[in-house]
Every structure is written in structure tokens, then in C-alpha cells.
Amino acid sequence: MSKIHLTTTVNGDAVEALVEADETLLDVLRNQLALTGAKEGCGSGDCGACSVTLDGRLVCSCLVLAVETQGRRVETVEGMAKGGVLHPLQQKFLELSALQCGICTPGFLVAARALLEKNPDPTETEVRYWLAGNLCRCTGYDKIVRAVMDAAAEMRGA
Amino acid sequence: MRYEAPDRIEKAVDLLASAAGEARVLAGGTDLIVQMKSEIVEPDLVIDVKRIAEMRGVVEEGGAFRIGAAVSGAELKEHPRLRKVWPGVIEAANLIGSTQVQGRATLGGNLCNASPAADSVPALIAAGAKVIIAGPAGRRELAVEDVVLGPRKTALAKGEIVVAFVLPKRVPLAADAYLRFIPRTEMDIAVVGCGVDLTLDPAGKIIAARMGLGAVAARPLLVGEAGAAIIGSSLDEPALARLEAAARAACRPIDDKRGTKEFRVQIAGVLARRVVHIAYERAKASAKVST
Numbered sequence: 001m002s003k004i005h006l007t008t009t010v011n012g013d014a015v016e017a018l019v020e021a022d023e024t025l026l027d028v029l030r031n032q033l034a035l036t037g038a039k040e041g042c043g044s045g046d047c048g049a050c051s052v053t054l055d056g057r058l059v060c061s062c063l064v065l066a067v068e069t070q071g072r073r074v075e076t077v078e079g080m081a082k083g084g085v086l087h088p089l090q091q092k093f094l095e096l097s098a099l100q101c102g103i104c105t106p107g108f109l110v111a112a113r114a115l116l117e118k119n120p121d122p123t124e125t126e127v128r129y130w131l132a133g134n135l136c137r138c139t140g141y142d143k144i145v146r147a148v149m150d151a152a153a154e155m156r157g158a
Numbered sequence: 159m160r161y162e163a164p165d166r167i168e169k170a171v172d173l174l175a176s177a178a179g180e181a182r183v184l185a186g187g188t189d190l191i192v193q194m195k196s197e198i199v200e201p202d203l204v205i206d207v208k209r210i211a212e213m214r215g216v217v218e219e220g221g222a223f224r225i226g227a228a229v230s231g232a233e234l235k236e237h238p239r240l241r242k243v244w245p246g247v248i249e250a251a252n253l254i255g256s257t258q259v260q261g262r263a264t265l266g267g268n269l270c271n272a273s274p275a276a277d278s279v280p281a282l283i284a285a286g287a288k289v290i291i292a293g294p295a296g297r298r299e300l301a302v303e304d305v306v307l308g309p310r311k312t313a314l315a316k317g318e319i320v321v322a323f324v325l326p327k328r329v330p331l332a333a334d335a336y337l338r339f340i341p342r343t344e345m346d347i348a349v350v351g352c353g354v355d356l357t358l359d360p361a362g363k364i365i366a367a368r369m370g371l372g373a374v375a376a377r378p379l380l381v382g383e384a385g386a387a388i389i390g391s392s393l394d395e396p397a398l399a400r401l402e403a404a405a406r407a408a409c410r411p412i413d414d415k416r417g418t419k420e421f422r423v424q425i426a427g428v429l430a431r432r433v434v435h436i437a438y439e440r441a442k443a444s445a446k447v448s449t
Binding site for chain 1: 232
């Protein structure tokens with residue numbers, strides 16, 4: 001079976017790749033485009049470590065076929081910092097030590113950004129429900145939730 | 159594996175009908191891609207239907223809603239009218255998976271995956287929803303309760319695709335609700351799911367009632383006796399006892415890791431009582447908001 005010529009936009013840049021029909025977006029991001037921020041945790045949509053946005057919608061990139069993104073817009077954690085300046089969420093995660101091993105962190109950052117774009121002033125309950133599909137096995141979530149709440153407050157003030 | 163993403167339903171039907179090997183329709187992929195990865199299905203052809211405009215929109219026509227089978231749960235939730243008029247259908251659809259899963263999962267996929275525990279299906283059954291099916295012989299309609307025949311089995315013939323769901327025009331003083339039991343608060347598969355749709359008269363007496371039950375039999379059920387048990391009542395205790403008994407009598411569950419047969423039968427009655435109160439309060443309140 002011949003490969004498919006994929007043309008899509010990742011973090012604002014037009015990219016091209018030759019992909020197999022059954023290759024996931026996660027595999028193409030990591031193995032062909034050298035964007036290794038999105039992680040493979042479970043590979044079945046349960047852990048959220050591979051979270052990206054597709055046309056602005058939060059999804060698990062392990063459950064998207066790369067070919068589905070033809071002509072669409074993908075955003076990954078690599079697109080969050082602008083010109084060497086961290087996104088307020090990234091900065092808060094650092095300040096509050098909202099991570100330990102770091103595997104889940106890119107997924108949390110991408111998911112939290114998607115939340116704050118829709119709802120700049122979420123309650124703690126809303127943050128916890130929105131992030132329920134992102135699993136962290138180290139921190140116990142409290143620091144993550146606090147970092148998201150603090151970043152939201154800072155972004156509202158900015 | 160070959161991948162096709164046609165932009166017209168006729169083309170998708172042609173591809174599906176003429177496929178030599180195993181062909182699968184891809185909507186949100188939250189079941190199909192997981193099954194492909196674990197080699198439960200190994201399709202030769204995957205037909206992505208998300209570029210077919212008719213399957214991607216929500217249209218209100220004369221008070222009825224036509225929901226494209228490939229509209230995501232997140233999009234349903236953001237539709238202001240749907241949430242107001244069919245809160246039970248929307249809360250059922252939104253119980254499926256995480257935010258990430260909601261960004262992809264669809265009503266068409268939830269139905270055609272044909273799981274007995276699919277959350278949106280009992281709510282759609284209660285709502286009296288129909289599906290529009292496109293196939294090689296043209297189009298037909300089917301009630302949602304007639305689509306799933308058993309685990310992984312549907313009434314769709316080769317080449318047929320569920321294009322859209324039609325939710326009927328609302329009458330005044332009517333509302334729906336859905337509840338499911340899971341052992342935790344979020345993101346699990348229903349042990350029992352129960353959807354109900356009620357219509358009241360101005361005095362608060364129930365004049366129409368439909369109940370759908372999930373995860374208690376080989377397929378999601380329309381429980382006609384449960385609806386009949388409360389018609390003419392205002393949810394007095396004898397009516398609720400009849401409802402509970404009818405819901406339990408309809409169950410033909412299995413034992414599995416999520417619950418025993420006895421537990422499922424018990425919970426079906428409990429959920430039936432609880433959900434009917436939610437729908438009743440919503441139906442009363444619907445007099446105050448125009449639908």
C-alpha cells in the first residue's frame with residue numbers, strides 16, 4: 001500500500017509528511033515531525049498525555065489518524081511558548097512545581113489552555129472536570145489545579 | 159488499509175457497498191481506532207464521514223432537530239437550543255468519556271458501535287428519536303430502539319450508513335432526563351443507564367412517557383410497560399412502585415466485572431424512580447421557557 005501525502009498545519013506552520021493510512025497523528029508528530037511533546041501513555045484515549053487540539057478542539061492524538069488532519073490545524077505543546085517566552089500556564093506549572101516526572105505535563109498544558117480559551121474564569125470544579133481525562137500518577141493533582149487557577153487569574157489580569 | 163474521506167453520502171455508500179474486504183465507517187474514532195489498535199477489527203477500508211456536510215450539522219426544522227451522525231459531543235453541548243429542548247439527550251451524550259473523547263465521540267458512533275451500555279442510546283430511545291439511514295437502495299428511517307440487535311450487531315445492511323438523528327417536535331410541558339450508575343463519579347461505562355421523556359397536562363398529570371434502559375440486556379431497551387405505569391399519574395407512590403417494577407421486569411442482564419445481575423436489576427428500579435423525578439421537574443419548568 002502506497003503512503004499518503006499529508007499536508008496539514010502544525011503550530012501555524014505548513015507541514016508535509018508521507019504517512020500510512022493507519023498511522024496515528026501522535027506517531028506522525030513524534031516520529032516524523034520531531035514534535036515529541038505529546039506523549040504516548042496508554043494509546044487508547046484514557047490518559048490524555050497525547051492531548052493536542054485539532055481545529056481548536058481538544059483531542060487525544062493517539063485516537064486520530066494522521067490522514068484525518070489533511071488541511072486541518074493542529075496545535076501541540078511546542079506551540080505554546082512564543083519567541084522563547086513561556087505561556088502563563090507553563091510559567092505557573094514551574095513556579096508551583098505542578099509536575100514531578102513530567103510525562104503528563106504537556107497534555108495538561110494543552111488541555112488547560114483549551115479550557116481557558118473557552119472559559120477564562122473557571123471554578124475549581126470546572127477545572128477538575130475538564131482535566132478529568134488527563135491522568136497524573138505523581139502529583140495528586142492539587143498543584144496542577146492550583147497552577148491552572150492561578151494562571152487563569154493572571155491571564156485575566158493581563 | 160485504505161482510507162477514504164468522501165464529501166458526499168452517496169460516495170460513502172458506494173465505497174461501503176462495493177468494499178471487497180472488511181470496511182468500517184470512521185466518525186469520531188474513539189471506539190473504532192481503539193479496536194483497530196487492539197486488533198479486534200482489522201479493516202481493509204476505513205471511510206471517514208466527517209467531510210460530509212449533512213452528517214456534521216445540527217438543523218432545527220419546524221421544531222424538530224436533525225443532528226448529523228458525526229457531530230461531536232462537544233459540539234452538541236455547545237448548541238444552545240439543543241441543550242434547552244433535549245437536556246436528557248445532551249447529558250447522556252456528554253457522559254461519554256473525557257473532554258478529549260467529547261471532542262471526537264459522536265451519536266452515530268455510539269449507536270453503531272452497538273454496545274449494550276452506550277450512554278446516549280437509552281436517552282435517544284426515550285426521546286423517540288429516529289435515524290435516517292442511507293444505503294444502496296436509497297434512504298429509510300428506523301426508530302433508534304430498532305437499530306442495535308445485540309452486542310456489536312446492528313440492523314444496518316451492507317452499504318448502509320446512519321446519516322442523522324431526528325428528534326421530534328416538542329410539545330409544551332415536556333422534558334427528558336438521563337441517569338446512569340457507575341462506581342465512581344466520572345468516566346466509566348454504565349452499569350445501568352436510564353433515560354426518560356415525559357409530557358404533562360397543565361394540571362401536572364403525565365400524559366405521555368417513554369423509558370429507555372441500557373446495560374441491562376443484550377441491547378438497549380425501550381420499556382413500554384415502564385412508560386405506561388406512570389401515565390395518568392403525577393408520580394404518586396403507587397405509580398412509582400409500578401414504574402420500578404416494570405423497569406426491573408424488563409432487565410435481562412449479565413454478571414460482569416461492573417456488576418452482578420441482581421445488582422443491575424435493583425439499580426434499574428432505583429434509577430427509574432430518580433430519573434423520572436428529574437424529567438418531571440424539568441417538564442413543569444418548561445412551561446416557563448419557550449421551546
